[in-house]
Amino acid sequence: MSLAIIGIAEVPTKRDPERTRWDMLTEVCIGAIRDAGVDKDEIEAVISVNPMAQPQMALDMALGRVPEVLGLKGCKDICVLNAGGTSTTNCLRLAKYFLENGQAKFVLIPHTTVQSDIPTQELINFFATAPLDMQWEYPYGVTFNGAMGLITNRYMHDTGATAEEIAAVTVSLRAWGALDPNSIFYGKPVTLEQVMESRMISTPLHAKECNLLADGAGAMVVTTHEIAQELGKSAAYELGHGVRFTGATPVLRKDPYFVEAYRESSQDALKQANLGINDMDLRQIYGAYPFTQCSALEGYGVCEPGEAAKIWAEGRCGPGGDLPCTTMGDATGRGHTGSGVSMAFYLETVRQLRGQAGERQVSDCNHALITTSGGSVMNTATTIFGSAPR
Amino acid sequence: MSDYKKPLPVVQPYSQAFWDGTKQNKLLIQTCGDCKATIFFPRQQCPDCWSTNLGWMEARGTGEIYAFSITYEGVEAAFVEDLPIVLAWVDLPEGIRMQSNIIECDPDSIEIGQQVEVVYKKINDDITLPYFRPIS
Structure with missing residues (x-):
């Protein structure tokens, strides 16, 4: 386990079709390489996050345009990886292969997405059908919001969590987003009343509890622990990693709201890191829907089953709370940039560990746990990062 | 049709x-x-x-609602005329869980654990879709 993130860059999440995919991509790649303090020709591999619903950009990335446009003369190979929301995690895992076998000292991992130039109905169709079974789900008017609303209802039934407590998760996520210049909701917190009074989309989810599709881009430069230390850079050091597959089709899963997958992936990651859940100063949960912020805490063992929604409703996971979670705001508190949400999660985790998170900074943040998920949470990939190597 | x-x-x-x-x-x-x-x-x-x-x-053709959600907006254009749509997971006594819609009832009356029965809608000569409705 030897990966360290030493350079990051991001553009603010917005809906602005004037910013092209390549404009943003170029800006974040140059920014991350400069932030890492390495020469562009020292980048020896480019592993890109697949841009969902953007076939031309996906082809450009898959067929090698990124290092060519940037003039990365030392690049030995490229790859695009697609696992929806865990694409960035997969990029980090492949980067480790290049780093550990000596093929690369520095790997660039970029992401770019523009959704604001795609017609709304086309986006609805894409996100309605992308994770769905064409035979057993699609004919029944299934949407992402509908399927996740259904799971939320079952979570509430089993745990006794109330609609107000679930809505309070969004209040805290938006409170983090309101403090984040990279959030589409920067300076725009919401109250519990505003969440509860927003339009009902798919019970129990109101409009403000669903995702706003947006544009964004981010990039990071990764290297080994040893090189990061030699460079003397402030970095995020990977200390442990674990993953669990839950299944492609929600209705067939034995673990409907992923508690076991959160539990097992976090236990594997913590064991590798030789740390416990109570050693974590920050928990970053990418689930895109508010109930995951609760079931993840229960799976991690932060609290007993059924307690997490109350903890969120008490404000303990938001700004100023004693259990800070998801300072990135998740997709509901920042804007959903397709497969880019997980990139933004890693970048925010690096900022926190470097002490560069501005008004969102968690005090003495030395260990952070981050879980990403792909598709409709087909998997949970949990990674422990520290501000120093073991 | x-x-x-x-x-x-x-x-x-x-x-x-x-x-x-x-x-x-x-x-x-x-x-x-x-x-x-x-x-x-x-x-x-x-x-x-x-x-x-x-x-x-x-199958017997009966089941129990494991979970559901009532969707009011955000569906593909072809489904808009059906709104609100009740998406549900139904547990069959034969030991499987199916996804379908609950129809022929007031959506606000639906509860987890409610008993339902299958109802068929012929779409064309090849396809008849199974749905569920509450057992009254």
């Missing part, structure tokens, strides 16, 4: 029997002749033991 604009199930050779069944208002569940598993959705081999000795049994 030739003006049906909503997506139709993409039928596979190994699921054809299921759709032949719904045409006759029968809900057929795939079964494994070796390990006796009940299988949903139908596959080419048993997901438990990989046997290809597969058959079909007729």
Whole structure:
């Protein structure tokens, strides 16, 4: 386990079709390489996050345009990886292969997405059908919001969590987003009343509890622990990693709201890191829907089953709370940039560990746990990062 | 019903029997002749033991709502006329969980644990879709 993130860059999440995919991509790649303090020709591999619903950009990335446009003369190979929301995690895992076998000292991992130039109905169709079974789900008017609303209802039934407590998760996520210049909701917190009074989309989810599709881009430069230390850079050091597959089709899963997958992936990651859940100063949960912020805490063992929604409703996971979670705001508190949400999660985790998170900074943040998920949470990939190597 | 604009199930050779069944208002569940598993959705081999000795049994046609959500907006254009749509996971006594819609009732009256029965809607000569409605 030897990966360290030493350079990051991001553009603010917005809906602005004037910013092209390549404009943003170029800006974040140059920014991350400069932030890492390495020469562009020292980048020896480019592993890109697949841009969902953007076939031309996906082809450009898959067929090698990124290092060519940037003039990365030392690049030995490229790859695009697609696992929806865990694409960035997969990029980090492949980067480790290049780093550990000596093929690369520095790997660039970029992401770019523009959704604001795609017609709304086309986006609805894409996100309605992308994770769905064409035979057993699609004919029944299934949407992402509908399927996740259904799971939320079952979570509430089993745990006794109330609609107000679930809505309070969004209040805290938006409170983090309101403090984040990279959030589409920067300076725009919401109250519990505003969440509860927003339009009902798919019970129990109101409009403000669903995702706003947006544009964004981010990039990071990764290297080994040893090189990061030699460079003397402030970095995020990977200390442990674990993953669990839950299944492609929600209705067939034995673990409907992923508690076991959160539990097992976090236990594997913590064991590798030789740390416990109570050693974590920050928990970053990418689930895109508010109930995951609760079931993840229960799976991690932060609290007993059924307690997490109350903890969120008490404000303990938001700004100023004693259990800070998801300072990135998740997709509901920042804007959903397709497969880019997980990139933004890693970048925010690096900022926190470097002490560069501005008004969102968690005090003495030395260990952070981050879980990403792909598709409709087909998997949970949990990674422990520290501000120093073991 | 030739003006049906909503997506139709993409039928596979190994699921054809299921759709032949719904045409006759029968809900057929795939079964494994070796390990006796009940299988949903139908596959080419048993997901438990990989046997290809597969058959079909007729389900009772009743079930219990495991979870549901009422959708008011955000669906593809073809589904807008059906709003609100009640999406539900239904547990069948034969041991499988299906996804469908709950119809022919007031959506606000639906509860988790409610007993439902299958109801068939003929879409065209090839496809009849199974839905569920509360048992009154």
